[in-house]
Amino acid sequence: MTASAPTPRTGAAFLLAQLGAHAAGLFAERIAGLDLTPAQAGLLRMLATNPGRSQRELAGDLGMPPSRFVPFADELEERGLIERRRNPSDRRIYALHLTGKGEKLLAELAQVGMNHEQQICESLSPEEHGQLLELLRRIADQQGLHPDVHPGYRRLHPKPKPAHDTP
Amino acid sequence: MTASAPTPRTGAAFLLAQLGAHAAGLFAERIAGLDLTPAQAGLLRMLATNPGRSQRELAGDLGMPPSRFVPFADELEERGLIERRRNPSDRRIYALHLTGKGEKLLAELAQVGMNHEQQICESLSPEEHGQLLELLRRIADQQGLHPDVHPGYRRLHPKPKPAHDTP
DNA sequence: CGATAATGATTACAAAGTGGAACGATTGTC
DNA sequence: GACAATCGTTCCACTTTGTAATCATTATCG
Numbered sequence: 140m141t142a143s144a145p146t147p148r149t150g151a152a153f154l155l156a157q158l159g160a161h162a163a164g165l166f167a168e169r170i171a172g173l174d175l176t177p178a179q180a181g182l183l184r185m186l187a188t189n190p191g192r193s194q195r196e197l198a199g200d201l202g203m204p205p206s207r208f209v210p211f212a213d214e215l216e217e218r219g220l221i222e223r224r225r226n227p228s229d230r231r232i233y234a235l236h237l238t239g240k241g242e243k244l245l246a247e248l249a250q251v252g253m254n255h256e257q258q259i260c261e262s263l264s265p266e267e268h269g270q271l272l273e274l275l276r277r278i279a280d281q282q283g284l285h286p287d288v289h290p291g292y293r294r295l296h297p298k299p300k301p302a303h304d305t306p
Numbered sequence: 307m308t309a310s311a312p313t314p315r316t317g318a319a320f321l322l323a324q325l326g327a328h329a330a331g332l333f334a335e336r337i338a339g340l341d342l343t344p345a346q347a348g349l350l351r352m353l354a355t356n357p358g359r360s361q362r363e364l365a366g367d368l369g370m371p372p373s374r375f376v377p378f379a380d381e382l383e384e385r386g387l388i389e390r391r392r393n394p395s396d397r398r399i400y401a402l403h404l405t406g407k408g409e410k411l412l413a414e415l416a417q418v419g420m421n422h423e424q425q426i427c428e429s430l431s432p433e434e435h436g437q438l439l440e441l442l443r444r445i446a447d448q449q450g451l452h453p454d455v456h457p458g459y460r461r462l463h464p465k466p467k468p469a470h471d472t473p
Numbered sequence: 474c475g476a477t478a479a480t481g482a483t484t485a486c487a488a489a490g491t492g493g494a495a496c497g498a499t500t501g502t503c
Numbered sequence: 504g505a506c507a508a509t510c511g512t513t514c515c516a517c518t519t520t521g522t523a524a525t526c527a528t529t530a531t532c533g
Binding site: 149150151152153154155156157158159160161162163164166252253255256259260261262263267268270271272274275276277278279280281282284286288289290291 | 316317318319320321322323324325326327328329330331333419420422423426427428429430434435437438439441442443444445446447448449451453455456457458
């Protein structure tokens, strides 16, 4: 076969971007069954691990302007998944918390995440899966990525799903 | 340290999505110096490896509707990077080709890609880098991903670069 | 202690991005 | 030779996006 390739056309960085978008899209499809977007799921997880933060902080971590965070949180609050609590010492701030319903949904979300993980890593042996995890964690750590947020959360609506059954 | 984690909060799938978005964003910043978006770079590469295809085909691979592909290709043509050639046997079709200028830019792009790869995999030994490549390729292959396109190409404008020098 | 600046949440709004439908031109089918 | 299909393109309504202005509350400071 031919030898020299001008570009490493399938370098690790490109594969990461490609697989990342693929995995993110697949995950978005899965959680659409729970009426959640990736950004919404991300917020729920953030609130679970770190409750009581202000909206501005959360918006910052999600990479979206505060103005768009408001209706974003509104919907989740109307659905009874999160709660806005006033801070008595500083009444400007809304401390966001997960409701019981929100925690329940988060549990379902965890299950979905497990299935998703399995689907993505289907072609890997348990040892290889462990290897991959370690390599990815190392890179993520060295690149200074926070454990809960990724830049893709900026986008609210992934897409309205042109399904495969409507002719 | 604490033991049970309700969710594999840093599973491989999540890390892939996170790192993928990170790598894609970083790459977008790099090629912004060449006045290119990821989608534009993707098209150039597609034309290099597979010239003469129709606009509809290319739009399909890029995941965008033909209506948006037209101005997208227009700009690249105005900049003299690609060429629309009429097919004598079927005058409906425009066969897209890379110009000399386009090939030249693609070479620069390859260089950028190498630097980018190095930056992402900085924390890995050569052996580990090879391991990662093999694992990612296996997954990508099993997930049915084409070697040249990834779903992130759907988006045209990555962002207007909020630089770090303008107060 | 009262005026002023600063911060958080929210609203208003203009600009841009997006996909689907409609339109000529050309080609395949029968 | 009429009719459906295909390609490139234009048109357009709809949504998404970020910035600026607004209101309430708190810190600063003379």
